[in-house]
Amino acid sequence: MxxxxxxxxxxxxxxxxxxxxxxxxxxxxDPEFLMRLQAQAxxxxxQSAPQTATAPVVSKxxxxxxxxxxxxxxxxxxxxxxxRGGHRYQPTGCSxxxxxxxxxxxxxxxxxxxxx
Amino acid sequence: MALDAxxxxxxxxxxxxFAKGDRTAAQVLTAxxxxxVFAQAFRMLGDRAEAEDVTQDSLLRLWxxxxxxxxxxxxxTTWLYRVTSNLCIDRMRKSKRHSGEEVPDMPDEGPDMExxxxxxxxxxxxxxxxxxxxxxxxxxxxxxxxEGLSNPDVAQVMQISxxxxxxxxxxxxxxxxxxxxxxxxxxGLKDDG
Numbered sequence: 001m002x003x004x005x006x007x008x009x010x011x012x013x014x015x016x017x018x019x020x021x022x023x024x025x026x027x028x029x030d031p032e033f034l035m036r037l038q039a040q041a042x043x044x045x046x047q048s049a050p051q052t053a054t055a056p057v058v059s060k061x062x063x064x065x066x067x068x069x070x071x072x073x074x075x076x077x078x079x080x081x082x083x084r085g086g087h088r089y090q091p092t093g094c095s096x097x098x099x100x101x102x103x104x105x106x107x108x109x110x111x112x113x114x115x116x
Numbered sequence: 117m118a119l120d121a122x123x124x125x126x127x128x129x130x131x132x133x134f135a136k137g138d139r140t141a142a143q144v145l146t147a148x149x150x151x152x153v154f155a156q157a158f159r160m161l162g163d164r165a166e167a168e169d170v171t172q173d174s175l176l177r178l179w180x181x182x183x184x185x186x187x188x189x190x191x192x193t194t195w196l197y198r199v200t201s202n203l204c205i206d207r208m209r210k211s212k213r214h215s216g217e218e219v220p221d222m223p224d225e226g227p228d229m230e231x232x233x234x235x236x237x238x239x240x241x242x243x244x245x246x247x248x249x250x251x252x253x254x255x256x257x258x259x260x261x262x263e264g265l266s267n268p269d270v271a272q273v274m275q276i277s278x279x280x281x282x283x284x285x286x287x288x289x290x291x292x293x294x295x296x297x298x299x300x301x302x303x304g305l306k307d308d309g
Contacts, residue, residue: 014296014300018242021242022239025240027158027164029151040176041143044142
């Protein structure tokens with residue numbers, strides 16, 4: 001009598017074995033890709049909402065004479081040394097746009113108008 | 117909000133904070149959800165690059181939906197599973213690609229390399245067979261058996277009844293068994309027949 005050599009159909013246990021193998025075989029998320037996604041998420045935070053980011057907060061008390069140079073010095077944007085001693089601001093490549101954002105109503109001065 | 121404190125919050129709470137402008141919430145939520153979305157997309161598409169695309173799209177949709185998110189409307193993960201499933205199905209329909217086509221890197225050598233090679237062979241065979249299932253069957257099988265969702269959760273994700281899920285699952289299992297039985301020995305499965 002002929003014997004049937006075809007394998008028995010897969011049962012639930014066989015399928016579970018395959019599913020478990022597929023779970024283990026799933027690659028992990030690339031850490032660099034995750035960082036990009038996090039940057040995207042941070043950028044997608046609604047702009048109208050109050051921000052919790054660590055943007056510099058400028059106190060009005062700083063807005064005395066020479067404040068811009070002190071700020072520029074703190075931010076590494078030039079050679080400002082705190083305003084004392086009358087050091088001249090020497091632009092070192094900072095964008096005009098940056099200053100325009102800090103002082104929107106202020107007329108650009110000759111010292112950095114050459115960058116325009 | 118501090119990173120440590122954010123780690124303990126529920127997804128929905130983090131999403132609410134995101135909508136209010138909390139960038140830390142955005143980062144914590146991304147770190148928590150992106151691996152889930154990516155795993156689901158990879159298991160449906162079988163392709164890392166496509167799975168990354170879908171992960172990005174799904175999360176962008178979540179950020180877009182965040183300001184209008186109603187607390188208690190659905191679990192964030194359920195919503196994401198649904199969006200991810202739909203994006204994967206769209207891609208499968210457009211490209212007519214089936215999962216299992218990618219040949220990922222071979223596992224590194226190590227004491228359990230043999231097991232990992234066997235896992236790889238089994239996973240590829242399963243992905244190929246899943247790729248031949250109708251989309252809805254495949255979606256149900258992946259959510260239930262690879263993502264580990266319960267039948268009611270699968271039903272919620274797919275927006276169908278639990279009975280319909282069970283029916284999809286039953287037909288899916290039959291199709292998988294039929295497709296994979298000839299490879300039973302090669303896949304190292306015991307043949308008691």
